[in-house]
Amino acid sequence: MRIARADVIVTSPSRNFVTLKITTDDGVTGLGDATLNGRELAVAAYLRDHVVPLLVGRDPARIEDTWQFLYRSAYWRRGPVTMAAIAAVDTALWDIKGKVANLPLYQLLGGACRTGLRAYGHASGTTVAELFDSIREHIAEGFTAIRVQTAVPGLGAVYGVATSSVAAQSAGERYDYDPAQRGAQPTLEEWDTGAYLRYVPTVFEAVRSEFGPELPLLHDGHHRMTTIQAARLGKALEPYDLFWLEDCTPAENQDALRVVRQHTTTPLAIGEVFNTVWDFQTLIREQLIDYVRAAVTHFGGVSALKKLADFAAQYQIKSGFHGPTDISPVGMAAQLHLGLAIHNFGIQEYMPPSAATSAVFQHAFTFAGGSLHPGEASGLGVELDETAAAGFPYQQAYLPYARLRDGTMHDW
Numbered sequence: 342m343r344i345a346r347a348d349v350i351v352t353s354p355s356r357n358f359v360t361l362k363i364t365t366d367d368g369v370t371g372l373g374d375a376t377l378n379g380r381e382l383a384v385a386a387y388l389r390d391h392v393v394p395l396l397v398g399r400d401p402a403r404i405e406d407t408w409q410f411l412y413r414s415a416y417w418r419r420g421p422v423t424m425a426a427i428a429a430v431d432t433a434l435w436d437i438k439g440k441v442a443n444l445p446l447y448q449l450l451g452g453a454c455r456t457g458l459r460a461y462g463h464a465s466g467t468t469v470a471e472l473f474d475s476i477r478e479h480i481a482e483g484f485t486a487i488r489v490q491t492a493v494p495g496l497g498a499v500y501g502v503a504t505s506s507v508a509a510q511s512a513g514e515r516y517d518y519d520p521a522q523r524g525a526q527p528t529l530e531e532w533d534t535g536a537y538l539r540y541v542p543t544v545f546e547a548v549r550s551e552f553g554p555e556l557p558l559l560h561d562g563h564h565r566m567t568t569i570q571a572a573r574l575g576k577a578l579e580p581y582d583l584f585w586l587e588d589c590t591p592a593e594n595q596d597a598l599r600v601v602r603q604h605t606t607t608p609l610a611i612g613e614v615f616n617t618v619w620d621f622q623t624l625i626r627e628q629l630i631d632y633v634r635a636a637v638t639h640f641g642g643v644s645a646l647k648k649l650a651d652f653a654a655q656y657q658i659k660s661g662f663h664g665p666t667d668i669s670p671v672g673m674a675a676q677l678h679l680g681l682a683i684h685n686f687g688i689q690e691y692m693p694p695s696a697a698t699s700a701v702f703q704h705a706f707t708f709a710g711g712s713l714h715p716g717e718a719s720g721l722g723v724e725l726d727e728t729a730a731a732g733f734p735y736q737q738a739y740l741p742y743a744r745l746r747d748g749t750m751h752d753w
């Protein structure tokens with residue numbers, strides 16, 4: 342069997358997605374997710390111009406060798422564009438291997454270690470009352486673990502807090518939080534870390550007294566603190582027993598987490614912007630974190646993420662794979678198969694795809710009772726409706742950015 346063709350499909354049902362579809366000369370197809378939020382077309386061009394011509398004629402069964410070939414022959418290693426492109430190829434080849442074997446991908450990865458994957462949902466509010474409503478809605482949807490994000494008094498829109506109108510929500514278009522906004526320019530938010538640090542512990546105190554001690558609570562710092570600020574927040578949140586504090590410091594500075602670790606026992610998670618195992622080398626070896634946040638989509642695919650999980654397992658560090666709406670149902674399906682098969686699964690972030698997204702990407706994976714399952718279809722269990730996809734052309738959309746109150750650019 343040989344790879345006959347590979348096509349890059351860009352579609353925007355509710356947001357932009359980049360998908361690679363590999364077709365063999367036997368007519369078997371495989372899908373891979375190459376979505377890079379706000380830089381989608383760079384990955385599409387990397388694939389179309391530089392990767393697809395290398396794939397045609399190759400043996401689709403040689404997944405690891407193809408990964409190593411794409412990684413090493415480019416000379417320029419790592420980086421989000423390169424690794425999202427390699428991820429799409431790797432995932433599509435695993436999909437093909439599963440379909441050829443007539444087995445769901447998790448069976449090829451060693452079989453199930455559990456009956457389902459505990460998911461956490463994103464609750465947020467501009468007031469504490471709104472936040473409580475959002476937490477209650479998530480509990481009603483079945484979630485048994487909740488990420489808590491809050492606006493900060495005196496600041497306008499805050500990254501991570503839902504802003505969609507009630508009308509948009511009732512039209513079925515509400516993600517509790519989808520930060521990319523359509524338009525040619527990224528929107529500007531105002532930020533004040535001091536105000537954030539003073540306010541957040543009071544919100545967790547309120548949430549704990551309303552919802553009790555047992556509900557697992559998570560919080561995402563979105564890389565917005567200096568080292569000592571993160572240490573202070575971790576310490577201040579200890580009484581509220583967080584499941585994790587995510588991205589407390591800028592991910593580039595690995596030494597920061599050594600200092601944070603010396604000051605707090607709040608569990609730490611990081612890595613949604615990491616691309617390779619090398620980004621985790623120090624953090625895992627020195628046990629500076631508790632959860633790895635990488636995603637199949639940005640980390641070089643199933644093969645690379647499995648190696649990361651196995652490395653982390655030696656230190657009892659668990660998975661917490663990134664699962665926002667910019668991971669397409671293809672990327673999500675791939676990491677659900679992996680999460681089911683690894684011993685050190687921790688938790689899976691999950692934002693249910695919109696109705697339009699689910700119509701374009703028809704997926705076998707399910708969410709029920711707070712738990713995700715990849716399903717029993719062969720391969721990934723996702724089919725792309727290309728006619729539906731063509732009805733949603735690419736639209737520019739960008740993540741917002743922030744400046745400090747005095748207009749200067751922040752240093753995180």
Ligand code: EZ4
Pocket residue numbers: 378520561563613663665666667690740
């Ligand atoms: O900022 O998906 O934990 N989840 C997050 C996400 C990311 C966006 C980036 O594209 O932090 O909201």
Ligand code: CO
Pocket residue numbers: 561563587588613
């Ligand atoms: Co995050």
